[in-house]
Amino acid sequence: xxxxxxxxxxxxxxxxxxxxxxxxxxxxxxxxxxxxxxxxxxxxxxxxxxxxxxxxxxxxxxxxxxxxxxxxxxxxxxxxxxxxxxxxxxxxxxxxxxxxxxxxxxxxxxxxxxxxxxxxxxxxxxxxxxxxxxx
Numbered sequence: 001x002x003x004x005x006x007x008x009x010x011x012x013x014x015x016x017x018x019x020x021x022x023x024x025x026x027x028x029x030x031x032x033x034x035x036x037x038x039x040x041x042x043x044x045x046x047x048x049x050x051x052x053x054x055x056x057x058x059x060x061x062x063x064x065x066x067x068x069x070x071x072x073x074x075x076x077x078x079x080x081x082x083x084x085x086x087x088x089x090x091x092x093x094x095x096x097x098x099x100x101x102x103x104x105x106x107x108x109x110x111x112x113x114x115x116x117x118x119x120x121x122x123x124x125x126x127x128x129x130x131x132x133x134x135x
Contacts, residue, residue, distance in 0.1 A: 073110070076110075077106055077107065077110055080106045080109075080110075081102055081103055081106050084097070084102045084105075084106065085099070085102060
């Protein structure tokens, strides 16, 4: 099998056959026209790549911001837990917490849930609902 030699862009022409005609019409482009088409294609390709790169950088920036915000929130929760764990059992009882409730109560408070207070008796419902003991 014999390969065809590579043709230069300057030697190529466009052949089109209008509808209903059998003969072909040669529509040649001048060198300046071809160069203008190539230049426009390069600009369009460069614009596409610049937009894609800009979008990728913005996405990475948002992901980095989310990561930093998550780490800050986690460090705040850990600080709150450690502060409560340093308290005595009597101080925790004054707050209505048991030592086992601390991680659960801190996480619940971080999610924006307020403690449940009974309107009739004024009792606070424990953060950990597993405190129901068999009598």
